[in-house]
Amino acid sequence: MLLAPPSADAIASVIELAVAPVFLLVAIGGFLNVCAGRLARIVDRARAMEPVILAARGAEHDQLVEEARLLDRRIRVVNSAITMAVLAAVFICLLVVLLFVTGLFQVDLASVIALLFIAAIIAVGSSFTIFLVETRLATRMVRVPSRLLFHEAED
Template sequence: MIVEFIASTNIAEDLLQRTASTLRVQEIVRLSLAPAFLLAAIGAVMNVMMARLIWIANRIERLEEKMADVRTEKDTRELARLRRRRKLSQRAVMLSTLAALTICVVIALLFISAFITPQIGTITAIAWILTMVFLISGLVNFAAETYVAASGQSKTGAEDEGS
């Protein structure tokens, strides 16, 4: 059924006419550049988030090994703080990943809009808004994690918190 739909000469001709204009394709590419740059920025921020998450996970592992032999009150407090940081970091990474996925949907919708007759501006706008919600939420969680790291470091005098 789908093959017949695509094979229809009317649809094929319609698609060719809609995309034959170099100016129209250039406009779509131009419109998709801002979301593509945002996608690159999200990736850069996620790289920092992942580095922190890996450091936290390694620190938890080392601390748990140490606590198997000797358990101190300071280590117990630090472990609880590290687990809170890990939870915030994981949430920040997941929300940022969702932002990256939805920005990819925005880019795809921008290109699809050139090939179809129905207007999908509302769907594209909703995807953009979802991207912003996920990105803001991820950044808030990342900020909370850095706050917990900074407040815990001054209280416990822990060694380098990593980056």
């Protein structure tokens, strides 16, 4: 049995439904750009620290190694945020495809579409939460020591 080709109105309706998820894709793309920029800066800082760590001794060496460990952790955390954001984007792409399949072939995939949307929002929320962890790590890294905040110059 052949299906009748969908009408232009049916296709227009599917396109209207697909527009909102596509805007979410654009937002995720912007977020991925922010994450990639942060990752690049962290990696650059870690690479710049390598010769300094190798040349340092004593307490300075220990402090630099601790900073390098924190940079390594931040790299892993940002990568996790990127992974979750990309996963959300993949879910949204699948959702848009299924919207078109539903509209063009009159197949009822409403439950699958709803579950994909829920999964995408959970992945986006997870990505934002992981990103918050990374920004907290970065803040901890650049805190000004209290010995400097309350330092007074000698007369």
